[in-house]
Amino acid sequence: MADTSVTRAVLLMNLGSPSSLQVKDVKTYLHEFLMDKRVIDYPYLFRKLLVDGIIVPFRAPRSAEAYGRIWWEEGSPLIVITKQLVAALSARVHVPVQWCMRYGMPRPDVAMDTLAQQYPNLQEVLLIPLYPHYAMSSYETAVVYAQHWHRKKRYPFRLAVLKPFYDDADYIQVLSAHIQNFLKPDYHLLFSYHGVPERHIRKSDITKQHCLQRTDCCEVPSPAHAFCYRHQVMVTTRLVAHRLGLGTDQYELSFQSRLGRDPWLKPYTAQRLQQLPAEGKKRLLVVCPAFVSDCLETLEEIDQEGRKTFLESGGESFEMIPCLNTIPSWIALLQKWIDQFVSGDQTMLWNAQPIKQAV
Template sequence: MKGVLLVNLGSPDSPTAKDVKPYLDEFLMDERVIDAPKWLRNILVRGIILQTRPKKSAKAYAKIWWDEGSPLIILSERFTEKLKKHTKMPVALGMRYGSMSIKGALKELEDQGVDDVLLVPLYPHYAMSSYETVVVKTLEDQQKHFPKMKVTTMPAFYKHPDYIKALSESIKDGLQDFEYDHILFSYHGIPERHIRKSDPTRFHCKMDDTCCKINSVAHNTCYRHQVYDTTELVKAYLGLPDEQVSSSFQSRLAGDPWLKPYTDYEFERLAKEGVKRLAVITPAFVSDCLETLEEIAMEGKEEFEEAGGEHYKHIPCLNDNDAWVSVMAKWVNNWEHTGKLDVVPVD
């Protein structure tokens, strides 16, 4: 029997340092998030970061927490419930980090008789620290606890026409009644070395615009190429002028070169160059979370206005948008009936 496993990032159980600390420990000790030797991760994470970060992060979570709980969890659950109404297959939701585990979601599917699972990492783009770690963790749990299960993984869907249409239409809706000077596509940041590590050719990725424009198998696992593709495809769909659109990367750690340009620098640059009305979209996520709701919607607004900007609009992620639900339903139902996943054309 076939079933669907949706996996998103995860969340602490509450916006308190007590619950944030184990969540951050699991997240930052992931070798695909901080890709250092385990002994060094232990020193960095448990010896340094976790001594101060939980209190700071708990305050940030408290700013965006809903009465029902974590926005990311609630939005993911709403999406899951809507999807269930569009397919006959069992659908379960798990999180890569936190108490809402992947193992628990697989058990939920097994209890319903599922032995053939479609894994859907809820990330449009491929990155070690998001898409890849979900796949690896799911397969580890499956092989250890559910060895008779078969798992098929949905590829990154960053440029599928159905996804681009749903994303573009949601942006159009978000821009209603907002006359913008500029639209900034702000993507989750990752270290540059992650791009090179994910390059199967070991030579294609040069971290400049030339390599992204030359077709290569490396593009199938190149986060930088994929996010710029998403921006260009949305720009084309909506007919946006080149000079009014740009891309940037948020959330970085000190000490290593991360993908540029940095979003906070762009807020300042755009404001100082005369942009007064800025719209910001965060397409690296399909569900709003701490990074989009606090770092971009709140802190970003302050940074832009402090630099001279006047009007700021954060456009929500796809969340449980009905068109997005319909797109996912189309994909999973096609897999159920044909066994095929025609989601992303290969370069």
């Protein structure tokens, strides 16, 4: 029965996952993901030839095997964790909470359909992209995709958006305290962020004259930083390291998941994992703050492949710090932001349209 008393709701949005381990389902997922013009930002026909003719046919079987190594009994870890997060939040907030994915199912309109049918007097939905940092291939594409379905189906409610929270004091405290639980003497801490092509950074530069134009561009104040992934991950790293009291020789950051041969943000995680033992850093902790939920990129790429690379290169001990997943402090922070939204506080809302890239 429809509930006419509810006027606000929440929609969590994560990356997505194949629906099963079958190669055909992995192909479907990879096609949707890689055909996104904010992921591979080439002209459509070239992108289609590259994705459907080269990448997907060769990558899908390997990806299916990789997913198989991290798949849980309940299903895809990312989907399971997202469902757990929704359940935990639903028990703590006084508004409905739904979830959707940028790639795969459920799409944003599926979740919005459910909300519209169950709560006919809904006035506003808070979209929470589960990405701390702004990047055209993560936060931006998620928001634009949700906005697309919101406009296309002409839902009567407004769609508010949580802004990137990479420098939010409460988020930094939660992330730092989580990392603190794993810190050990004589261990080196590697912040491994998902990489992006350098051209994405330049395209996201609203000034068109700042990002990657000088070696210290991320330290020089600029309006471009509101959209600059590189700047934002550096800020997160610096704030967390400061809160943990780490010296500059105790931590570093790198970028993982490179695809193709174009220049991506450096240094590359895979290379650093090979190099660190020779530099005397043989005991390693790795944290992946670009993700709030463990997924293929953390569980397989880092905890399995990265571990193997590091140990075979002479490392002695390797530990991956889990993502925030459903730890109580993370759930409490999400609850705080939701409560602020319900009360009319717009402090954590995104107040500008994500830029529309010319790709």
